[in-house]
Amino acid sequence: MIIVHHLNNSRSQRVLWLLEELAVDYDVKRYQRDAKTMLAPAELRKVHPLGKSPVISDGDLTLAESGAIIEYLADRYGNGRLAPPAGTSGRLRYSYWIHFAEGTAMPPLLLKLVFDRIEKAPAPFFVRPIARAIANRAKGTFVQPNIDRNLDYMEAELGNSNWFAGNEFSAADVQMSFPLEAAAARGGLDSRRPRLMAFLERIHARPAYRRALERGGNYELMR
Ligand SMILES: N[C@@H](CCC(=O)N[C@@H](CS)C(=O)NCC(=O)O)C(=O)O
Numbered sequence: 182m183i184i185v186h187h188l189n190n191s192r193s194q195r196v197l198w199l200l201e202e203l204a205v206d207y208d209v210k211r212y213q214r215d216a217k218t219m220l221a222p223a224e225l226r227k228v229h230p231l232g233k234s235p236v237i238s239d240g241d242l243t244l245a246e247s248g249a250i251i252e253y254l255a256d257r258y259g260n261g262r263l264a265p266p267a268g269t270s271g272r273l274r275y276s277y278w279i280h281f282a283e284g285t286a287m288p289p290l291l292l293k294l295v296f297d298r299i300e301k302a303p304a305p306f307f308v309r310p311i312a313r314a315i316a317n318r319a320k321g322t323f324v325q326p327n328i329d330r331n332l333d334y335m336e337a338e339l340g341n342s343n344w345f346a347g348n349e350f351s352a353a354d355v356q357m358s359f360p361l362e363a364a365a366a367r368g369g370l371d372s373r374r375p376r377l378m379a380f381l382e383r384i385h386a387r388p389a390y391r392r393a394l395e396r397g398g399n400y401e402l403m404r
Contacts, residue, residue: 193235201389275346286360339376
């Protein structure tokens, strides 16, 4: 039986969603973020040394890193569904978006979260304006321009096909859901990018997505 080590409000939500799309049986072991630091509990380090989520176990296998998990599950349990055949150009495109989600789309969104927190964090009065000025400058010169460029690129790509890896829904769309949801929560994604908004609407309407929300519990991305 597959076990998903699931942290609330996190990337592991999309692993639950993929398993629901594939109609594979699984168990969810839930972990709660620390309310103050938002970090995962130390208990998760017993499953994988980095203590991050998602991690899955499947028999003797323990696998971390959402992209690797998504690829593994689609290949192992998909029976040809949700992933283009190996060696095709569609497969390369699929692989590109799976890597893009964590390798390119997420880093500036994570920086945005960090700098927003620095701006709001309590600090001695003489440090506060300096911390704010640095955070503001980093966001304005580097973070937001990179988020915007990524969003423009993704918006344009969805003008070429219905889904990221082509006209068929695939596990790459599951992997891409998290950066787009994070961008809607804190990166400025809104109706100015109608294809990306329509993508979010379409995935949120999928029955498997909704079932996964029930299995995972609360899913509210950090702002
Ligand atoms: N690139 C990794 C990132 C894993 C990651 O940072 N997960 C976050 C949840 S969204 C986490 O576990 N955060 C809690 C912590 O760092 O303690 C992946 O895609 O799996």
